[in-house]
Amino acid sequence: MQRVQRLTCTAHLDESRDELERARASAAAGDSSWAQWVREFDEGSALILRLDVEAFFDGPAGPGSVGTTNRAVWVERQLHPPLVAGQIEEAVSKDFNQLAAALRDSGVAWVTADDLALMHVQVELAPELLARLRRDRLDSYPVG
Amino acid sequence: MLSPAGSDALLELDPDLAAGLDGESAERARQRVRVALYDVRADDMKGKWGPGSPELAGLLIVEGALLREVCAADRVTAELLGPGDVIRPFEEDGEEDLPVRADITWRVVQPVLLAVIDGAVLQSAAEWPSIVAALSARAVRRAQRLSVNLSISHMVRITDRVLLLFWHMSTHWGRVTPQGVVIDLPLTHAQLALMVGAERPSVTTALSALAREGLVTRTPTRGWLLNGPVPDDVGELLTRPEALRGR
Numbered sequence: 251m252q253r254v255q256r257l258t259c260t261a262h263l264d265e266s267r268d269e270l271e272r273a274r275a276s277a278a279a280g281d282s283s284w285a286q287w288v289r290e291f292d293e294g295s296a297l298i299l300r301l302d303v304e305a306f307f308d309g310p311a312g313p314g315s316v317g318t319t320n321r322a323v324w325v326e327r328q329l330h331p332p333l334v335a336g337q338i339e340e341a342v343s344k345d346f347n348q349l350a351a352a353l354r355d356s357g358v359a360w361v362t363a364d365d366l367a368l369m370h371v372q373v374e375l376a377p378e379l380l381a382r383l384r385r386d387r388l389d390s391y392p393v394g
Numbered sequence: 395m396l397s398p399a400g401s402d403a404l405l406e407l408d409p410d411l412a413a414g415l416d417g418e419s420a421e422r423a424r425q426r427v428r429v430a431l432y433d434v435r436a437d438d439m440k441g442k443w444g445p446g447s448p449e450l451a452g453l454l455i456v457e458g459a460l461l462r463e464v465c466a467a468d469r470v471t472a473e474l475l476g477p478g479d480v481i482r483p484f485e486e487d488g489e490e491d492l493p494v495r496a497d498i499t500w501r502v503v504q505p506v507l508l509a510v511i512d513g514a515v516l517q518s519a520a521e522w523p524s525i526v527a528a529l530s531a532r533a534v535r536r537a538q539r540l541s542v543n544l545s546i547s548h549m550v551r552i553t554d555r556v557l558l559l560f561w562h563m564s565t566h567w568g569r570v571t572p573q574g575v576v577i578d579l580p581l582t583h584a585q586l587a588l589m590v591g592a593e594r595p596s597v598t599t600a601l602s603a604l605a606r607e608g609l610v611t612r613t614p615t616r617g618w619l620l621n622g623p624v625p626d627d628v629g630e631l632l633t634r635p636e637a638l639r640g641r
Binding site for chain 2: 280281282283286287320322323324325326337340341343344346363364367368
């Protein structure tokens with residue numbers, strides 16, 4: 251039986267100059283939403299991520315995986331890493347049309363983007379992102 | 395800030411209310427039924443009306459846009475209101491005794507002109523019951539629109555929610571142009587998130603995706619431009635937008 255075995259998403263820091271300049275240009279043009287993101291980024295309370303989403307499956311030719319990469323995903327920095335993971339899990343469904351199409355191309359016929367959106371996504375935060383969150387936490391939430 | 399803005403004929407301000415009248419009756423009603431008007435330009439409308447008089451039926455939005463944010467059990471949702479909607483902001487101060495208490499915040503998205511539908515207006519309109527019926531229908535229409543919003547906010551993918559919300563809003567707010575349907579409302583990502591039951595980051599991500607597909611883009615006046623067909627199959631639209639655009 252062809253089936254999806256699991257979905258994973260690995261989040262990396264993706265603070266490229268291009269994305270920041272694009273956001274700053276939108277903010278300068280009067281977009282208050284982007285002005286808010288830029289302000290939060292400059293204050294250290296927002297992060298820009300790259301999400302590598304992968305679907306592992308059992309296909310006609312055996313086990314395999316397909317993946318997509320989603321750049322420039324803005325999230326709010328949180329004290330607890332699982333809160334950041336929660337934001338990622340909600341945002342990641344954007345890629346599921348592409349992922350479902352890739353699965354169909356790989357022989358996993360009976361899966362739609364809506365099916366994928368109902369599945370659990372295992373979100374992992376890359377070491378450099380975790381280190382940033384840890385550093386931010388120590389900087390912003392003094393203990394002792 | 396609320397400030398008096400004179401008075402005018404109700405049916406001049408909202409001609410759809412005359413839909414059930416013949417020409418002669420409509421003309422008479424136009425002359426007889428007049429309403430007091432108020433401008434609303436800031437976000438402090440709550441409480442300005444005090445406890446409503448039993449004869450105060452409501453306030454009819456003539457122009458502009460309001461966002462009614464409802465906070466219950468620490469969760470916030472938002473309802474967008476505009477021309478033709480009837481609101482009763484004075485009623486909300488007396489809701490403390492309800493089992494689930496909701497705190498209401500009004501936000502002015504675009505400067506608003508309100509018409510006061512009070513006892514005098516109802517009396518003068520009583521000769522034409524279809525006007526009163528049309529005002530009642532506005533309240534029902536608002537509930538129906540909210541129920542569609544509720545369905546949209548239950549869709550699994552945030553991108554679908556945002557796209558459908560825009561098309562849903564277009565029935566009330568949309569203006570057809572050669573480029574597509576324009577919604578001239580400067581709604582922020584945070585406000586859209588409240589309307590679709592999502593977090594702000596996922597709405598930002600969804601809007602970036604929709605912009606890349608050319609389905610929803612910003613206008614120079616900070617409004618929104620909807621391209622392509624009305625999405626009867628959202629999943630297909632997002633998978634193959636180029637195939638469906640201009641269908």
